[in-house]
Amino acid sequence: MGPLTEPVLLILMSLADQPRHGYALIKDIEVLSGHRVRLSTGTLYGALRRLLDDGWIQRFEQDDTSRDKQAYRLTGEGRRQLEVEIERLKQLARAGSARLRMKEA
Amino acid sequence: MSRIFRALLHLYPQGYRNLLGAEMQAVFDRGARESRDLGPVAYVHFLLTELVGLVSGAVRARLAGPPITAEPVAGGLPEEVLEAQNRVAMNLNRLLYAISHHQFVEARRYSDEERTARLELRRVMEKYGLA
Numbered sequence: 298m299g300p301l302t303e304p305v306l307l308i309l310m311s312l313a314d315q316p317r318h319g320y321a322l323i324k325d326i327e328v329l330s331g332h333r334v335r336l337s338t339g340t341l342y343g344a345l346r347r348l349l350d351d352g353w354i355q356r357f358e359q360d361d362t363s364r365d366k367q368a369y370r371l372t373g374e375g376r377r378q379l380e381v382e383i384e385r386l387k388q389l390a391r392a393g394s395a396r397l398r399m400k401e402a
Numbered sequence: 403m404s405r406i407f408r409a410l411l412h413l414y415p416q417g418y419r420n421l422l423g424a425e426m427q428a429v430f431d432r433g434a435r436e437s438r439d440l441g442p443v444a445y446v447h448f449l450l451t452e453l454v455g456l457v458s459g460a461v462r463a464r465l466a467g468p469p470i471t472a473e474p475v476a477g478g479l480p481e482e483v484l485e486a487q488n489r490v491a492m493n494l495n496r497l498l499y500a501i502s503h504h505q506f507v508e509a510r511r512y513s514d515e516e517r518t519a520r521l522e523l524r525r526v527m528e529k530y531g532l533a
Contacts, residue, residue, distance in 0.1 A: 319425055319426075319428075319429040320428070320429045320432050320433070323429065323433065335451070336455075337451050337452050337454070337455025337456065337459075338426050338429050338430045338433065338452055338455060338456065339426075339452070339454075339455035339456035339457070339458065339459030339460070340455045340458075340459060341429070342422050342425075342426050342429075342459065343459040343462055343463065345422075346418065346421075346422065346463070347466075367425055
């Protein structure tokens with residue numbers, strides 16, 4: 298599997314601690330990205346649909362009183378894919394840092 | 403703008419719209435209210451970003467085809483469908499460019515052409531049983 302796109306990675310990260318509905322995902326991703334990324338509705342739902350098709354997230358109906366009934370949560374496979382991607386990014390950051398240290402030395 | 407967004411949702415395949423259309427509309431409406439409160443610059447930026455995201459999302463949704471749970475189309479999408487999709491995307495891009503540059507006469511013309519292209523796309527999608 299290749300690297301995840303940034304919207305997909307951010308959605309998986311946002312769902313890692315709790316389920317969220319569409320608008321809450323957009324707001325949380327703004328915070329997660331340090332206000333660098335605000336996903337448009339089309340981009341968000343394009344990524345959500347792919348993740349649903351791949352079985353990395355599930356859509357379910359919240360039984361609370363909020364106006365946003367449909368919410369999304371990570372599946373076991375989605376969590377595993379997120380862990381793999383974070384490990385890949387860590388490895389990449391370590392390699393990059395090592396190269397920078399070599400140049401400084 | 404809510405009505406325009408609802409109309410543009412028709413660019414998406416019907417199955418996609420049935421599943422996610424109402425939710426997308428609700429998310430757009432909340433974002434529009436919030437950005438309008440932040441002032442005209444934030445609102446225009448929001449609208450342009452949303453329009454571009456929606457159009458490119460619709461093109462990707464059409465190219466991706468039905469969800470994997472559905473029967474795949476043998477040999478991918480027919481050439482005629484791909485050409486019609488490209489014409490819709492091209493006209494929408496021109497329409498968005500004209501609106502963002504305040505070229506409203508051209509925008510009206512591109513809007514008419516976009517409508518014709520969308521009808522043609524629907525016709526060829528129905529012809530191949532994809533609508």
